[in-house]
Amino acid sequence: MPKAYGGLGLRDGASWNRALLAKYVWVVSTRQDSLWVKWIQHVYLKGVNFSNYVLKQDSSWYWRKLCHLRNRFSEGEVLAAGLSGTFRPSKLYNNSLNQQIVAYKNAVWCRTTLPKHGFLLWMVVNSFLLTRDNLAKCTIPLDSSLCPVWEDQWESHNHLFFDCCLSKRILSCIFSWLGFRAWATRFSDWTVRLNCGHNDSMSMIINMNLAAVAYQIWRNRNRCIYDGFSLTANCIAKDVITLVQYRLFSVHSRKALPHLKLFLRKLSCM
Incomplete structure (x- = not known):
């Protein structure tokens, strides 16, 4: 739990790892200018929005992992973590905690x-x-x-x-x-x-x-x-x-x- 939420600043490893992986979801959803995104668009999405994409059985394991993150974070939460132009996994992680900031x-x-x-x-x-x-x-x-x-x-x-x-x-x-x-x-x-x-x-x-x-x-x-x-x-x-x-x-x-x-x-x- 972050210190601002009453914890000691220690993160849950699994949740933090998912927040880090969500950066790739953000990169694909916002169609960042990179060779990997263009390859994903050509091979998997083919013009379909990532949030509406239907996962296929023959997809690679890493692509399945990214698609399963849609069940963990909504599209709005992922986009909000990258509003500044740079994806901030800590913002996504903290928002997923549903905790109130402590005054002390x-x-x-x-x-x-x-x-x-x-x-x-x-x-x-x-x-x-x-x-x-x-x-x-x-x-x-x-x-x-x-x-x-x-x-x-x-x-x-x-x-x-x-x-x-x-x-x-x-x-x-x-x-x-x-x-x-x-x-x-x-x-x-x-x-x-x-x-x-x-x-x-x-x-x-x-x-x-x-x-x-x-x-x-x-x-x-x-x-x-x-x-x-x-x-x-x-x-x-x-x-x-x-x-x-x-x-x-x-x-x-x-x-x-x-x-x-x-x-x-x-x-x-x-």
């Missing part, structure tokens, strides 16, 4: 965010992380259903990233560093902000911090389970700030984003 794609897959942070943020938005409430739904026996960090409440996405005392302290440190309250501290309001889909420079910085915070909180949660100890809020916040600083300077040096210069100067003074 710009926030989760922000270009300044580290890929591993973006992946974990995608997991959080969709509530895919194996928190103990999700494990309980799978009827997996657990020693405890409480939050492994503070052990005071039932562990869920909302509790781990917003209601846990340690998470609140981490957010307080990050907001203090940024100089403002960058996002809501309730899961429902937080997802609403992600769905706004803003792509300006400040939103990119906020999304990068948000993804880094979520990653470090989840990492510390696993540390509590497997190593038996937790870092302090100040240590985790310091790790987040260091990651964000390195990432911003790295992106700036490679692509020279002028709209980030003000924030970068602020970081340089810290």
